Amino acid sequence: MIAAESRARAGGIEIPLSLRLALRELRGGIAGFYVFVACIALGAMTLAAVGTLSAAIQHALSREGRVLLGGDFEASVIHRQASPEERGWLEEKGEVSEIATLRSMGRLADGSSQALVQIKAVDGAYPLYGEARFEGGKTLAALRGAPGAVAVERGPSRSARSEGRRPVSDR
Numbered sequence: 005m006i007a008a009e010s011r012a013r014a015g016g017i018e019i020p021l022s023l024r025l026a027l028r029e030l031r032g033g034i035a036g037f038y039v040f041v042a043c044i045a046l047g048a049m050t051l052a053a054v055g056t057l058s059a060a061i062q063h064a065l066s067r068e069g070r071v072l073l074g075g076d077f078e079a080s081v082i083h084r085q086a087s088p089e090e091r092g093w094l095e096e097k098g099e100v101s102e103i104a105t106l107r108s109m110g111r112l113a114d115g116s117s118q119a120l121v122q123i124k125a126v127d128g129a130y131p132l133y134g135e136a137r138f139e140g141g142k143t144l145a146a147l148r149g150a151p152g153a154v155a156v157e158r159g160p161s162r163s164a165r166s167e168g169r170r171p172v173s174d175r
Contacts, residue, residue: 074131075101101129 019027029040070076079086079094086094086102094100103126110121128148130136136144138155147153 070132071134074133076132099129099132101132102127103130 026037026040029037065072076098079090081090085104091100103124105125106123108121108123109118111118126144130144136155138144138147147155
């Protein structure tokens, strides 16, 4: 009998599993029952909090997704440029901006310090939405005009901070 697996019978009355668990906890005393109720309440609050946080993140992404992403859609290819056919298909759909990224180890000339670095090269259309902000009010267009200009994101690695060294970008 399948119903017998999920519900017990007491005098012909089917008792739901949740009520059976509650009654079992009451057998151990009222203190154990309070712990049981507290666990159920904590679980329900956690589920509600996760649902609320998820909804807030989805709302923020739908509202600010263009600015965060720098466009409506992102397509990426690994270790190569988009082929002319791929680029043509994207350009049929709308304005296209191209970005190239590279991760490597950066090292001071004297070899005293090194750090993992990420280099990002952007084209003239970047960003399609929003704006790139730099210290001192510099614009991306002004940086593009300066030969050898480099924009460095702040934030030294934990290892540089913990050893009392300055980050590479401050030297």
